[in-house]
Structure formats: C-alpha cells, structure tokens
Amino acid sequence: MTVYKRKINYYETDRMGVTHHSNYVRFMEEARVDFLERQGCSYAALEEMGVISPVLSVSCEYKESTTFGDELEVAVSLVEYNGVKMKFEYRMTKENGTRQVAFATSEHCFLSREGRVLMVKRAYPELHAALGGLLEEAKSE
C-alpha cells in the first residue's frame, strides 16, 4: 500500500490552532491523484482521454488534530469498483503511522466530457482492467 505524505501549511490552520477540518477533503483528493498516478492512471491523462470522475460522496471521521509543520500520512485504497462507480478509503495518520488522524471515504462515477455516464468496461477497457487490478490488490492485503 502506498502512503502519500505532505506537510500541513500555515494557511491550512484555523484560529483553534489546528488544521481546518474542510482541508482533509482536499488532502483526500491529493492522495487519490497520487495513488492513481503511481498505478499508471494519471488523472490528467484521464481528462485528456475525455473522462471526468466527479465525486458522488465523501465522509470523514476526525480522530486527532494536526497543525502547521506536522506531516500527514494518507494510506489510500480502492475498496469498490464495478465498472460504473468506485469507492476509496483513506487512513490518515501522523508521527510515522503511530497516531490516527482521520478515516475517510469517497465515491466517484465516470462521465464523458459531455456529461454522460460512462461504462468504463466498454469505453476504456484498459482503464477497466487497471482499476480491477487495484481492487484485487486491495482485497488480497
């Protein structure tokens, strides 16, 4: 499992002294983009192919706060994919995995540039195979 790491920026903190909770939804996107890129499914390449992948839902449970200077670690896995939708899970930690920060999920579908729902299996068989492979990996862990 790949782990995406990034430092918390000053502008991401709020006057409670901690990372504002809305930013974790952005960290999820960063980690998801990084994960797909490492797997050869660059999000920018998808967009060039005419595929956009909007977010259907997000959820995030906050366990411990982070703040400026902390390094956040985000372990991403693809936990569902059926050719039409996919779902990711995100385990966020700090201090080298020793402290749990948040647990989050996101669901996505696939649309053509014109906004029609894409059947990935038929329209993009290589992408379909790649995502199917990622799902198998996640299950076997």
Added chain:
Amino acid sequence: MTVYKRKINYYETDRMGVTHHSNYVRFMEEARVDFLERQGCSYAALEEMGVISPVLSVSCEYKESTTFGDELEVAVSLVEYNGVKMKFEYRMTKENGTRQVAFATSEHCFLSREGRVLMVKRAYPELHAALGGLLEEAKSE
C-alpha cells in the same frame, strides 16, 4: 426552518467548471454558524465563554453541481443533541429550492479551552436549554 443563502464565488470553482466539492464542507460551517447565531448561540460568544466545538465527522452526498454566480441555499437543522454531542443536517438546494444540490451531516462535541470534554448541561445550563429547544423544534416540523 431558516435557510442560509450565499453566492458561489469564482475562486470556489475548479477546472471542471463547477464548485469544487471540498467547498461544501465550508458552506456547511457558514450555514451552521448562521443558524446558531439566529438562535442566539453565537459561535464567537461560545468561544469567548471558553467553549470550542470541534467537528467529529462530516458526510456529504453530491446530487447536482453549482457554479460561479449560482445562489446556494442551505437549510440547517439540529437533529441530535444529548448534552455531550450534537448532529446537524444540511439540505442544500439551488434555484429557490427547486433543485437538490447536496445532503450533508456533521457531528460535534464540546471542549473547554484546555481540551477537556464539556458536560454542557452542568457547565452551561442556558446553552443546554437553547440546544434542547432547537432539537424539539426540529422534531416537531
């Protein structure tokens, strides 16, 4: 039920041409702050009393997109409160309530400035009564 309205800003859109999904978590905060203030529980006043109210979890289901210039409407209700935690629901619409944009929830606890869990009933009986009243209202609707 009060409805919080606000226009989508240009800087809140992304290159898909729509409001970036992370911003809805910020709109939830804006609407919650506005809701509490209308009910006489100003969030700034709470902080001055030494009460902070961190977010325990958020969830958001996206139904239709918005973009720059749209007016987003957010109907907030307090749906759970037990003296230790509270939960809000947010029904987001556009075009005068005729189109559903998103359905979201958030859960919160109460902490003292030193980070200890607050029993609101004992420590802040007036706040406790106010939140209890809001819950009754929501139930009777």
Added chain:
Amino acid sequence: MTVYKRKINYYETDRMGVTHHSNYVRFMEEARVDFLERQGCSYAALEEMGVISPVLSVSCEYKESTTFGDELEVAVSLVEYNGVKMKFEYRMTKENGTRQVAFATSEHCFLSREGRVLMVKRAYPELHAALGGLLEEAKSE
C-alpha cells in the same frame, strides 16, 4: 461609491487568530465581481460573451487584522481603463469604515476564449462605454 460587505468565516482564520492574508485577494475578487454586476457588467455575462479577464497583478498592504465574525467592508473603484487593460483599487475597512484594514490594487486585461488579447473598444463597444463611464465617475469623486 458602492461598498461590498461580507463577514469573515471561521475557515478563513489561521492559527495566529486572524484572517489569513491570502484571503484578501479572494475578497478583492468578490468585491470586484459585485462592483461590476451593480454596474451592469456581470462577470458571468462577460464569460458567456466569450470574454475572460485574467489578473495581471495584485498588491495588498495590510494595516489591521480582522477575524471570525468581523464584517469586512470593501470600497472598489476603477482607476484606470484604456480599452486594453483596467486597474481597480480596494479600500478595505471594518467597524463601519472607522478602521482601515487594507489597501489593495489589481490589474486585468481582456482575452477571447481562445486566449487572444481583445481590443474591447472595437469588439465590445457597449462594454467599452460602460467601463469608460465607470472611470469618469471614479475621477469625479
């Protein structure tokens, strides 16, 4: 002169306890959009006409901080316009104009959707007249 007013959101503060300085560039955009709309030059309408107006430069001097709950007031004026570029000034205050918060400027050009520089005078004579009128007003104040 019209003044754009808006409350500072919690998520716009940082751990210094004040509005993060980067947000003022966003407040400038909000105020500029509002100003143009009040003058009948809706930014969304411009985009529909095929005109985009990228930012060439911004500057901002910070005089006093604001924080969550403060109402920021932004007085906008168009101070330069020559058919190719325009420049705005922003005087930001709080507490009903009694305290200076910031003084800022921004410069913009006009591009077609394809990215070519637009001669507004020839391509959009009505827009040209409207902007020219705003400039006259600002000068006569």
Added chain:
Amino acid sequence: MTVYKRKINYYETDRMGVTHHSNYVRFMEEARVDFLERQGCSYAALEEMGVISPVLSVSCEYKESTTFGDELEVAVSLVEYNGVKMKFEYRMTKENGTRQVAFATSEHCFLSREGRVLMVKRAYPELHAALGGLLEEAKSE
C-alpha cells in the same frame, strides 16, 4: 539559491482552467517557510520562541498560467532586512525554470505574542545574525 517545488492540485484550479491567482500568495508562504527552515530558522520554532511574523504587504505579477499537474518552482531570496522588517522576492517558474510564471514580493515585521514590535537584534541576537547572513548571501549572488 534554494528552489521550492510543488505540484498544482486540482482544487487550486478555477473554471478558467488555470491555477486561481489567489493561490500564489499561499505558494509564497509555503516557499518562504521552506526557505527559512532550510536556513535553520524554522517558522514553527520562531512561534515557540514567542515570535510571530505578520505579513505587511504582498505583490504578485502574473506572467504565465499553470494548471493541475504542473510543477511550480519558487526561488526565494531575502532582499531586505534591517532588524525590524524583512522583504522577500519570489521568482516562480515552470518546466525546469524555462518559463516564467510570476514575480512576487512580501514584507514582514516581527511581533511578540502580545503584539508588540520586536527589535530582533536585541531580543533574538541569533536570529538577527542568521537573517543578516541570508541577506549577505543574496547580495553576493
């Protein structure tokens, strides 16, 4: 001269398809924090010593846009320091320095936690020496 590099995130783009101009003020902060840390003046350590360093002004000239997936390079230098204020310059490029993206500046003072102006030379002689050294380096380049 150290160069800070970071990828542009999806959520940093706007519906013009490019990085929203306000984000460059945030990239400046990231690069400045990184620069000071490399020089042994960690911003977090400064805050722990009781020194805060608010922004007095920023300016940014935009030359070419960036977008999702681009790597932005920010070369930072300290160009003024007199014991009371300091000024940084930021040369932002993409594609390994071959294309200019933006040129920016920021000015900062030093305050105690209580908000009083700090004379760094007297109060923090080591910090004073470090900043003086950085200034000399920048001049000799």
